[in-house]
Amino acid sequence: MNAPLGGGRRSGLLALLVVVAAVVFIGSVLPLPTTGGDTAVAIAGPFGVGADKVVHAASYAVIAGLAVWGTRVRDAEYGLLGLVVIVLGVATFGAGVEVVQSVVPGRTASGGDAVANTVGAVVGVAVALGWWVRTRSRPTDRR
Numbered sequence: 597m598n599a600p601l602g603g604g605r606r607s608g609l610l611a612l613l614v615v616v617a618a619v620v621f622i623g624s625v626l627p628l629p630t631t632g633g634d635t636a637v638a639i640a641g642p643f644g645v646g647a648d649k650v651v652h653a654a655s656y657a658v659i660a661g662l663a664v665w666g667t668r669v670r671d672a673e674y675g676l677l678g679l680v681v682i683v684l685g686v687a688t689f690g691a692g693v694e695v696v697q698s699v700v701p702g703r704t705a706s707g708g709d710a711v712a713n714t715v716g717a718v719v720g721v722a723v724a725l726g727w728w729v730r731t732r733s734r735p736t737d738r739r
Contacts, residue, residue, distance in 0.1 A: 609666035616662060617689065620655045624693045628702030652690075652709050653716035660686045660720030664728070679721050686717035 660682055669678030690713025698705035
């Protein structure tokens, strides 16, 4: 049976959301050792996109997906507006991380990273919503 998330499970997902967001933030703002030269190494990812952009998108997709699952925005009363608020909130978090990086030694703010964060937020919301719709539309097994 596909019952709505109970308070305990929802609280657990929100706690996981906070932990994942904290890990992403801390990992993003820790100073990198400087060697006096350019320390950035470009590694090609899928579709010619840098692997770092894929990591950014995946990280923010997880954050957005947990936000969808840990809140009630999937419910009809919130609709599209709730999903848009999650995307904007996660994208703003990502942009804020980029701003903080601009003052951290060995780190630089990147518009490309902010775009990857936003793309990840959209993908995370879409996947979480799609998963929810798919699981809700399955017939229950009553034996």
